[in-house]
Amino acid sequence: MPSSASAADTAEETDPTTRATYRAVLDAVVPATPELADDLGPEHEPGGLDIGMAEYLLAVTNSIFSMYDAPRFVVEATVHQEVDVAGKAEVKVHQEVATEQDPEFNARLAETVAKICDAAAAELLARGDNEDQPDPTRFDAGGTFASLSRPDRLRALSLLDDREVETTRLPGGARESTAALVPQLLVAFTEGIYYSEWEGYDDIRQPPSEREFGATVDGERLQSWRQTDFPGIIAGSNSFRGYWGTPDASLGEGRIWKAFAGDGDGAPPRIYYDQGEFTDNDYDTGGYEEPFDTSGDPPEDGGPVSGEAGVKRPEDAVEDAREGVDDDLLDRARTDLLGQEVQR
């Protein structure tokens, strides 16, 4: 994890628009949810912004890959678009971002990632697939992505799935990252960090041996732990029942903790007090059959992982996204995210 000093530098050097984008991501992935408070209790209302996690997400993006000793290089986002969405909004993503890289340390990716989000947002608007009007006042200094409503932000991110985009230029020539990594990074990391112990550190950027950690903040258990009912970092649990076995098997012995009716062909199972053991049995593989295709060929459509597809420019990805429009997507998004029933 980044030190205090490097994290502070990172924050200082990061432009306000990028920072707004990270806030907008966090706000979409783990939003404040007053509607859940009614159902599940008041502890379920606050979201990621309420615990101030956005700057940390940004710092993580800038410290996740080590680049020690790498030659000086530039991280560059090659995104420029101007989209005039008739009657809705004029969208400009015109800055070319070029960040000079400190060669001593880690790859600096936050600006690039934020720009990719803006490109995706612009594409969503260009298609007219946004559900809500963009509103540039949602986040101070926010760009296109930050101007979208929460569900529209997720829709924008979903446009990036599975589309390869050149995002960075790393040491010694082109290194391709993939735009598909962006939603994974922004969504998976945000979720994993939010539901982890993150909020419990006084300053997570301190060296591990100096980090102060507590399971409460201002006398309350960590926000995400209250929301999951996770009991906290435990040293153990009083949860041992016994060992699974059957009267016929070598597993499970001694007193019975619980018996079951059993639906398999074998003897009905039980939970025993004692362990028993596995049998080092004789075996015969003569009857082995392959239940599925063994040709080794990938599916004709490339399957879920299309592999070493040619590296594409962002413009191509946008083109691909256009071709990949799923007519039902917005309906399902509305049902899924907003709980609205959709007439099909």
Added chain:
Amino acid sequence: MSHVDHDVVIVGAGGDGPVAAWRLGHLGLDVLLLEAGPFYGNEKWEKPTEEPGAETSSDPADLSGALLDEQFTTRELEMIFKLIFGPADHERGFWLRKFPQSGITIQAAGVGGTTLIYTGNHPRAYPAAIDEQPHWPDTFSYEDLLPYYRRMEDLLDVQPAPVTAKEELFFQGAEAQGYDLIDDKNVTDVGYRPQPNAIRGPDEKLRVERRGDGQLAETYDGNYRHPSDPDAVDPVEGHTLATTEITGNPHPLGAPYEEKAKRTSAIGVVPKAMETGNVTIRPNAFVTDVLVDRSLGGNPEATGVEYRDTWSGDKESVSAEAVVLAAGTIETPRLWLNSGLPRNDWVGKGMTIHFGDNVMGFWEEDVLEERVGKPTADPQEGQTIAARFDYPGVGMLQTTGSYAGVAALLGFGASASGFTFTNDPTEAPWDTIGRLAGPKLKRFLSRYREALPVLVVTDDRPHERNGVSVAPGIEDEHGPIPQVNYVPSTGDIQRRDELAETATEILKDAGADHVHRSDSPATAIHIHSTMAMGKVVDTACEAYDVDRLFVADHSALANGVGGPNPTNTGQSLALRTAERIADRYFDCLSDPIGSS
């Protein structure tokens, strides 16, 4: 020959390298074990992620359970950043590997390697994966591994895992589906069983009392510390039933280093290796070059390695009579390719990753009450992975406990099929599929304690297109970085779908009211077969094209061993390879475990 520093140098103190070191040291050979990451729980490195510390350790008295307790906090975020494959320095990020699309490789750095974060599962390979599938040489069979399996299982205390609520739930579902309990070590049939785990069983004191009326009572009131800890209240030995395997599990706290319940290679093997008096461990040493002598005619001969200190950047080289590559399935082929060793078309090729997925069940509280006697499944309790379903020819399933952050990450954070709203599962057995975010995520996570994730582990097959390559110019401080390619075959996808469906049926028959499938992006958790026996190495795991160069990690496995967790097989093969080295080049193989 001029002065040679060591009899054998081993590259990598991960899951397998220490096993080879232990056996070679035991046979009287002088071994240097190099490791790219830090050495946790060792008094020579009190702050192993903050300062360089000492150079080497060879005395088991250096090992410290108390230091391990400090360093392995089991806090998810902290431990993931600490252990995932990268330099020791906590301020620096992970070492980059390029992976197709949104997948990643999950490996750990440090003495113990990926066993530091593994879940302790030690099943054997499916016999048919070695004897019937076409990938292994005809002159090698499952039977060749058996004596080595037995020795490793004995060394690591492999035993049937205990049942807590989450395992009981899964077993009920498997029974309801009509599957039978398997009690075999050598599995040829479909069925379910407790995991054979390299984890010591829980203390009797942690038993839940079950009264005559079925009511449960939890009566333990101690602090789960080991008897040797003066602060222990009602001390316990063995696993303490917190699902902390992925976050380093140092439990029971206060235990001496070797008495920790989870038998990582650092806990279960490294002390044995050091006790031989012949093994020196050098952490923070990233090997960048295999040195060879080409003056002999015929194959070049390995003579040593060059490595770079990850703190100082200084380079050093050591010489040895034999070199063993145990840097892991990604780094071993990278090292070969970056060392300019003779071309072999299969170096780096044929990678298998068990093409995984995650299927998660959710229960209503009253259903849980009825089935397991309490309103929660409690994925934070028990051994992390303690129940499995075997399906030779297809793969396996295993229940996966975890804390909430990892549950969110595994269950909802990543998907190859985008957000849930981009998918229509109407025709599918699962109720939702894809990545989840927003209010719905929070709603699902509010049911974290009523959920049980099942990991799908596919018997994906070696395909030449899949594996590790390097490209000049795309480099880090250790040379061209590994570029990983993975494209599953039609059969691999069918197997994975079949397993996801089976998992869904089991969870639903266990009473789950909602099943969510992640459709995880291809992510490499178990990685094998990039330096395959029969293609790159012979049956003694010596390279066909370089003499005195051996491979002793999962890359030598010729396939994914059928789907079972590969650690036991990788370690057993490394143990066998150590004997072959001793026999072939040192004539010192006494009391062999197996036949040649």
